Amino acid sequence: MATIKENLAKNISELRKINKMTQSELADKLNYTDKAISKWERGESTPDVECLSAIAKLFNLTVDDLLHESFDKEKALRAEKREKSKTYAKSALGVLTLWLIGTCVFVADVINDEIVTHGMWMAFIWPIPASTLFLFTVAFLKKDMKLIPFFASGTLWSFLVALFLQILISVPEQSPIWPIFIVGIPIQLIIIISYWINS
Numbered sequence: 001m002a003t004i005k006e007n008l009a010k011n012i013s014e015l016r017k018i019n020k021m022t023q024s025e026l027a028d029k030l031n032y033t034d035k036a037i038s039k040w041e042r043g044e045s046t047p048d049v050e051c052l053s054a055i056a057k058l059f060n061l062t063v064d065d066l067l068h069e070s071f072d073k074e075k076a077l078r079a080e081k082r083e084k085s086k087t088y089a090k091s092a093l094g095v096l097t098l099w100l101i102g103t104c105v106f107v108a109d110v111i112n113d114e115i116v117t118h119g120m121w122m123a124f125i126w127p128i129p130a131s132t133l134f135l136f137t138v139a140f141l142k143k144d145m146k147l148i149p150f151f152a153s154g155t156l157w158s159f160l161v162a163l164f165l166q167i168l169i170s171v172p173e174q175s176p177i178w179p180i181f182i183v184g185i186p187i188q189l190i191i192i193i194s195y196w197i198n199s
Contacts, residue, residue: 004067008052009043011066015059016041028143030054091138095131102127122166129159149195153188160184 016026016037023037030037030051039045047055049063056063060082106123136151160181167177 005043005046007067007069008046009041012037012047012055013041015055015061019059025143029058087138087142091135094134094138098127098130098134122162122169125162125165129155129162132158145195145198149191152191156184156187156191 012026016023021029023034023041027034027037030047032047032051036045036047040047046052052063052066056066102123106120109120109123132151132154136148136155139147139151160183164177164180
């Protein structure tokens with residue numbers, strides 16, 4: 001019969017794997033090092049009581065579940081899916097808030113009838129780079145290495161397009177402003193190379 005320490009080691013390892021997390025990702029969520037996680041999974045040491053409680057909460061289990069030989073694997077999987085769903089819902093709420101602000105600016109401009117002739121439609125352009133920047137920030141904080149370069153690129157190019165259009169409508173007769181897009185090329189290369197290095 002397995003000891004409590006062996007059960008705990010096996011359960012932490014199994015919970016991490018069924019939720020497709022690396023030792024480093026689990027360590028980040030618990031504010032520990034990946035070396036500590038590795039020691040727990042090998043049974044060389046055990047987490048303290050507060051950390052046990054945090055692990056149980058993270059995987060939607062009780063501390064008692066962690067200490068016994070078996071636990072409800074479906075329940076643990078649902079916890080991670082629920083966490084991802086909440087992240088997506090919060091992201092959607094943030095993006096919709098940015099679009100609401102853009103819509104309010106547009107409506108205020110129409111009501112005031114101040115800039116009907118030029119540029120009130122820009123209230124619908126600027127929320128695009130703002131949204132991609134917001135999503136980039138969420139991906140960065142969640143350390144989602146697959147989405148970070150996608151949203152970084154989206155932020156870069158949508159910002160340059162919005163800036164180009166804003167300058168174009170603000171000062172229609174001027175020297176060519178299309179060269180601002182050339183600035184995006186080295187930045188895009190930095191994004192690609194950074195992703196390649198970190199993947």
